Amino acid sequence: MIRALLLSAAALVALPAAAQDIAITNAKLVIGDGSAPIEGGTVVVRGGKVVAAGRGIAVPTGVDSVDAQGRYVTPGIVAAFSRVGLVEVDAVDGTNDRSANRSRFSAGLDIAPALNPMGSPIAVNRAAGVTRAIVAPGSSSNLFAGQGAVVDLADDMDMVTRPRALQFVAFGEDGSAKAGGSRAATFLLFREQLLAARSYARNPATLAEWGNDAMIQRADAEALVRVINGTTPLFVRVDRAADILNVLKLRGEFPALKLVLVGATEGWLVARDIAAAKVPVLVSPLSDLPDSFERLGATQSNAGRMKAAGIDVSVGVFDDDDAHKMGYTAQYAGNLVGLTKLPGASGLTWDQAFASITSAPARAIGMEGAIGSLKPGRAGDVVIWDHDPLELGSRPTAVWIDGKRQSLVTRQDRLRDRYLTPEDGALPKAYVR
Numbered sequence: 001m002i003r004a005l006l007l008s009a010a011a012l013v014a015l016p017a018a019a020q021d022i023a024i025t026n027a028k029l030v031i032g033d034g035s036a037p038i039e040g041g042t043v044v045v046r047g048g049k050v051v052a053a054g055r056g057i058a059v060p061t062g063v064d065s066v067d068a069q070g071r072y073v074t075p076g077i078v079a080a081f082s083r084v085g086l087v088e089v090d091a092v093d094g095t096n097d098r099s100a101n102r103s104r105f106s107a108g109l110d111i112a113p114a115l116n117p118m119g120s121p122i123a124v125n126r127a128a129g130v131t132r133a134i135v136a137p138g139s140s141s142n143l144f145a146g147q148g149a150v151v152d153l154a155d156d157m158d159m160v161t162r163p164r165a166l167q168f169v170a171f172g173e174d175g176s177a178k179a180g181g182s183r184a185a186t187f188l189l190f191r192e193q194l195l196a197a198r199s200y201a202r203n204p205a206t207l208a209e210w211g212n213d214a215m216i217q218r219a220d221a222e223a224l225v226r227v228i229n230g231t232t233p234l235f236v237r238v239d240r241a242a243d244i245l246n247v248l249k250l251r252g253e254f255p256a257l258k259l260v261l262v263g264a265t266e267g268w269l270v271a272r273d274i275a276a277a278k279v280p281v282l283v284s285p286l287s288d289l290p291d292s293f294e295r296l297g298a299t300q301s302n303a304g305r306m307k308a309a310g311i312d313v314s315v316g317v318f319d320d321d322d323a324h325k326m327g328y329t330a331q332y333a334g335n336l337v338g339l340t341k342l343p344g345a346s347g348l349t350w351d352q353a354f355a356s357i358t359s360a361p362a363r364a365i366g367m368e369g370a371i372g373s374l375k376p377g378r379a380g381d382v383v384i385w386d387h388d389p390l391e392l393g394s395r396p397t398a399v400w401i402d403g404k405r406q407s408l409v410t411r412q413d414r415l416r417d418r419y420l421t422p423e424d425g426a427l428p429k430a431y432v433r
Contacts, residue, residue, distance in 0.1 A: 018404065019047060019048040019380070019402060019403035019404050020045070020064060020400070020403050020404065020405060021045065021046045021047070021060075021062070021063045021064065021403070022044075022045050022063060022064050022065070022066060022400070022403065023042055023043070023044045023045075023057075023059040023060070023063050023064070023065045023066070024042065024043050024065075024066045024068050024073050024382060024384065025042045025059065025065055025066070025067055025068065026040060026042075026067050026068050026069060026070060027040075027041045027042065027043065027068035027070070027071065027072070027073035027384075028041070028068075028070060028071060028072045028073065029041025029042070029043060029053060029054070029055075029073050029074075029374070030072060030073065030074040030075070030354055030374075030389075031053060031054075031075075031373055031374045031375060032074060032075040032354060032355060032358035032359050032372060032373035032374055033355060033359050033373045033375065034351050034352055034354075034355040034359070035351060036351055037072070037351075038054060038055050039055075040055055041053065041054060041055050041057075041073070042054070042055070042056075042057035042059065043057075043073060043374050043382060044057060044059070044060065044063065045380035045382060045400065045403045046060070046063065046403075047403065048379065048380050048402040048403035048404070049376075049377060049378065049379065049380055049403070050374050050375065050376055050377065050378050050379070050380055050382075051376055052376060053374040053375065053376070066384075066398070068384055071384055071385055071386065071387075071397070072384070072385040072387070072388060072389055072394075073382065073383070073384050073385075074129075074354065074358070074374075074382070074383050074385065074389055075131075075358045075359075075371075075372060075373050075374050075378070075381055075382065075383070076129060076130065076131025076132060076358075076381035076382065076383050076399065076401065077128075077129050077130045077131065077132075077326070077327075077329055077330060077357050077358060077383075078130075078131070078132045078133070078134070078357065078358055078359075078361040078362055078371060078372050079125070079130050079132070079133035079134060079316060079317065079326035079329060079361070080134055080282045080314040080315065080316030080329070080357070080360075080361035080364065081134055081136060081235075081262055081282050081316040081317065081318045081322060082133045082134065082135050082136070082316070082317065082318075082322050082323065082326050083098050083135060083136065083137075083138065083322050083323040084119075084121050084122065084125060084130075084133050084135060084151070084153070084322075084323055084324070084326060085114075085115040085116055085117065085119055085121070085122060085133075085135060085151060085159065086098050086111060086114055086115065086116075086135065086137075086138075086323060087119075087121070087323035087324070088116065088119050088120065088121070090323065097111070097114035098137065098138035098323065099137065099138035099139045099140065099145075100137070100139075100140045100141070100146070101139060101140065101141055102141060103140055103141055104141065104217060105140065105146075105217050105219055105220060106140040106141065106142035106143065106144040106145070106146065106216070106217075106220050107142075107144035107146060107147070107167060107193070107216065107219075107220040107221075107223040107224050107227075108146070108147075108217060108218075108219025108220040108221075108222065108223045109137060109140055109145070109146030109147060110146065110147045110149075110163065110164055111135060111136075111137050111146060111147065111148055111149055112149050112160050112163040112164070115135070115149065115151060115159055115160065117156065117157050117158070117159040118157075120410070120411045120412075121323060121324045122153050122155075122159070123153075123155065123407070123409070123410040123411065124324065124327070124410050124411075124412070125153055125324075125325075125326045125327055126153040126154070126155070126399060126401075126406055126408070127327075127395075127396065127399075127408040127409075127410050128326070128327025128330070128395075128396070129327065129330065129383045129385070129389065129395075129396045129399065130153055130326045130327060130329070131152060131153055131154075131381040131383070131399065131401045132150060132151065132152055132153070132161065132362075132371050132372075132379075132381065133150070133151050133153065133326060134148065134149075134150055134165070134166065134316075134361060134364075134365050135148050135149050135150070135151055136148040136166065136168040136235060136262075137168055139170065139174070139178070141178075142178060142193075142216075142220075143169055143170075143175060143178045143179055143186065143189050143190060143193065144167060144168070144169050144193070144220070144223075144224070145168040145169060145170065146167070146168065146223075147163075147164040147165075147166065147167055147168075147223055147232070148165055148166040148167075148168055148235070149161070149162060149163050149164065149165050149166075150162040150165045150365055150367060150371075152379075152381075152401050152402065153401065154401040154402065154404060154406060155406055155407050161367075161370075161371070162365075162367065164223075164226075164232065165232070165233070165365055165366075165367075166232060166233045166234070166235045166260070166365060167223060167224070167226075167227045167232050167233070167234050167235065168235045168237070168262075169190065169234065169235070169236055169237070170236075170237040170238075171183070171186055171187075171190075171236060171237065171238040171243050171246075171247060172186075172237070172238050172239050172240055172243050172294050173292065173293075173294055174237060175190075175237075183243065183246075187246060190250070191250075191253070192215060193215060193216055193220075193224060194224055194227070194228055194254060196215045196216055196221060196224075197216065197220075197221045197222075197224035197225050197227075197228060198225070198228055200218075200221040200222075200225065201221075201225045201228070201229075204218075207221055227257065228254055228256060228257070229256050230256035230257065230258050232258070233258040233259075233260050233364070233365060233366060234257055234258060234259055234260065235260045235262050235282075236259060236260065236261055236262060237262045237263050238261060238262070238263060238264065239263045239264065239265040239266060239292075239294045239295050240265075240266055240294035240295070241266040241267075241269040241270045241297065243294065244261065244264060244266065244267060244270050244273075244274065245270055245273055247259065247261070248273060248274070248277045248279065251277070258366070259277070259279045260279065260280050260281070260282065260364050260365075261274065261279055261280070261281045261282070262281075262282045262318070263282070263283070263284070263287070263318070263319075264281045264282075264283060264302070264306070265283075265287050265294070265295040265297065265298050265302065266294075266295065266296075266297035266298070266302075267281055267283070267302055267306050267311070268297070268299065268301065268302045268305035268306055268309075269297050271305060271306045271308075271309035271311060272309055274306065274309070274311050275306075275309045275310040275311050279311075280311070280312040280313075280314065280360070280363065280364040281306060281311055281312070281313050281314070282313075282314045282315075282316045282318075282361070282364060283302060283303045283306070283313060283314070283315060283316070284315075284316060284317060284318055284319060284320060284332070285300055285302070285303055285315060285332045285333075285335055285336055286300075286320060286332060286335075287302070287319065288300040288302075300335070300336075300339060300345065301339065301345050301346040301347070303315065303336055303346075303347070303348065303356070304336060304339060304340070304345070304346030304347040304348055305346045307348055307352060307356075308346060312360055312363060312364070313348075313356055313360060314356050314357070314360040314361040314364050315329060315332050315333050315336065315353070315356040315357050315360075316329060316357075316361070317329055317332070329357045330357060330389050330390055330394075331390075331392055333348070333353040333354065333356055333357050333390050334353065334388075334390035334391060334392065335347075336348040336353050336356075337349070337350050337353050337390060350390065353390060354389070354390065358372045358373060359372040359373045360372075379401075379402055380400055380401075380402055380403035380404075381400065381401050381402065382399070382400045383396045383398070383399050383400075384396065384397050384398040384399075385397065396408060
């Protein structure tokens with residue numbers, strides 16, 4: 001297996017592809033902003049950026065043209081919550097950088113140096129149409145898990161689009177376990193650590209005065225200062241309705257907090273409050289079973305009900321192989337479209353569903369002007385699909401990231417081709433008996 005992994009990694013190493021000036025014509029064009037698909041549309045990418053998209057767009061002189069033949073052409077999927085690039089094999093510690101439970105640091109942890117652009121999940125998810133991902137750390141020894149990043153899934157060694165793009169913290173049952181055993185301890189520890197960071201920002205010497213009794217390390221304080229002043233969005237994993245309301249109240253003391261709710265399984269029960277606070281939510285539509293006491297209100301209609309209440313909803317994959325299978329995101333969005341056909345259920349329209357996996361995650365992370373749609377000025381992340389991208393059996397036929405054509409071949413493809421029809425003498429020595 002190790003030999004196969006090494007062979008696969010070596011095969012994937014190649015010179016970076018050059019950005020193409022390209023026009024994709026005759027497309028069923030999806031801008032990704034919640035608008036309806038455009039029949040006979042064209043998207044033009046120059047210098048790695050979208051310069052035009054719509055109907056009646058002329059192909060500039062000297063720009064290569066690709067005929068989509070009426071197929072769906074969309075922005076690449078933005079994985080709203082993932083650990084892609086941090087984990088190769090979950091059960092092998094040496095390949096798993098998801099969590100740092102034995103580190104004395106917490107909020108100051110930065111996942112960017114741990115990301116592996118050569119990991120096999122990168123190619124697998126790229127081949128599924130995922131071009132960008134919001135990557136969050138797992139957990140640390142303290143309440144705060146650390147700083148996540150926005151990455152691209154191109155087949156090159158430079159995958160970080162924005163480092164230190166978010167801070168991640170878990171409330172509810174997970175947070176209670178880190179804080180001392182109760183939700184009361186969670187909220188107190190959260191508040192005290194932010195107050196310590198605020199004190200550090202006003203006078204850095206105060207942290208040194210605490211010595212060994214310091215509540216947080218200097219690197220943690222510096223990271224939390226950026227959370228307090230609103231520079232870094234705070235992604236909060238929270239599910240119970242009562243916990244959600246208490247998280248929203250934190251802005252009473254820290255008004256600049258840019259909150260993003262992750263999970264929000266019972267969000268539909270307090271949807272008006274979330275909408276009034278103008279806080280975006282990342283949901284997993286398959287969190288529909290009361291598998292814990294903080295998720296007794298679980299329902300597949302959660303996303304649809306929150307969207308109807310005016311909440312900016314993104315669909316993502318978490319608690320469900322979030323290091324390997326972000327490609328499920330399109331299927332999950334398609335499930336929400338299917339819910340609109342069930343009496344009594346709440347889902348999303350097709351246009352809303354596709355926006356929930358492209359422009360909505362980009363807005364949640366504060367990068368809607370750079371990624372997540374085919375509007376002019378955005379990254380040239382474009383996917384041509386063989387069928388409706390929200391249907392389970394659909395696959396990309398071509399993917400560009402920053403205007404660069406990407407390989408859709410994965411390690412699994414190479415292993416299949418290698419061993420599908422083996423010939424004498426072609427097998428590794430381990431297979432010789």
